[in-house]
Amino acid sequence: MTWPFKTKGLPAGSRAGGVCAIWLVLANAASFAQAETLVFAAASLRDVLQDVAQLSDTKVTVSATGSGTIARQVAQGAPADVIVLAHDQWMDWLETEGVVDPSHRHxxxxxxxxxxxxxxxxxxxxxNDMLDRLGTDRLAMGQRDAVPAGLYAKAWLQRVELWDKTKNQLAETDNVRGALAFVARGEAPLGIVYATDAQADINVSVVYDIPPQDxxxxxxxxxxxxxAGAEFLTLLKSEPAQLVFEQHGFKSP
Incomplete structure (x- = not known):
């Protein structure tokens, strides 16, 4: 696949022609002066990628939000140079849409x-102690069927046989940072988030470490x-960048 990739867009009935046209104009303008690398990243990567960006010789702008939102934006023509998502599901979908070349995925x-x-x-x-702590209050987590952190949380709750006991008490958010904020503000007594998000907010504490095998x-x-995106992706895999990831609590690939 050659640069730039051609996008097929969203399935019929959900395409936003006007939005796509605007994105394409921006993309064409950017191609004449690649003085900046635009990174679309999952919300849980905002802090670490902003720090990694300091290692780049090129100006890097990080736009962080939910992985599903990013996937849809890029499929509509948003001019990202590189995307980093929090789940294979959305990246797989972008491959089927012809947006992502699997050889450029890591x-x-x-x-x-x-x-x-x-x-x-x-x-x-x-x-099981979660049930007593929750009482009739809500459990904060990402949307169960769309947000990666929510997909992972649901899978864990099912594994420990708590899903049916908690699914009607969820405070579901558009991204994992939203779930973090619910708990940090005291609006939910418990939440399920990534370990790195918990590390990033002094207003929350970890009450249970979920075993990775669960x-x-x-x-x-x-x-x-x-x-330009390929250069930044190479940087992300470099030893200096991986040290930054480690400092933020992430594990190496």
Missing amino acids: IVARNTLVVIGPAKSAALQAP HPPITYPGAALTP
């Missing part, structure tokens, strides 16, 4: 899940969409 980091509570909350000894592997696939 895992850049890994993560784990934790249960969090407001700062200084007492630890939980076992998953949920699907959490990986961050990255894909280059332009030559």
Whole structure:
């Protein structure tokens, strides 16, 4: 596949022609002066990628939001140079849409899940202890069927046989940082987020470390969409960048 990739867009009935046209105009303008690398990244990567960007010789702008939102934007023609998502599902979909070349796709980091509570909350000894802590309150997590952190959280709750007991008490958010904020503000007594998100907010504490073998592997696939994006993806896999990931609590690929 040659640069730049051609996008097929969203399935019929869901394409946003006007939005796509605007994105394409921006993309064409950017191609004349590639003085900046635009990174679309999962919300949980915002902080670490901003730090990694300092290692680049080129100005890097990180736009972070939910992985599903990124996938749809890029499929509509958003001018990202590189994307880094929090789940293979959306990256697989972009491959089927002809947006992502599998040869330009690589895992850049890994993560784990934790249960969090407001700062200084007492630890939980076992998953079932969540029920007493929740009472009639809500459990914060990403959307169960769309947000990667929510998909992973649902899989874990099913594994420990708590899904049916909690699914009607969920406070579901558009990205994992939204779930983190719910707990940090005291609006939910518990939440399920990535370990790295819990590390990044002093207003929450980890009350239960979820064993990695109890949920699907959490990986961050990255894909280059332009030559500038390929350079940044190479940087992400470098030893200096991986040290930054480690400092933020991520695991190496």
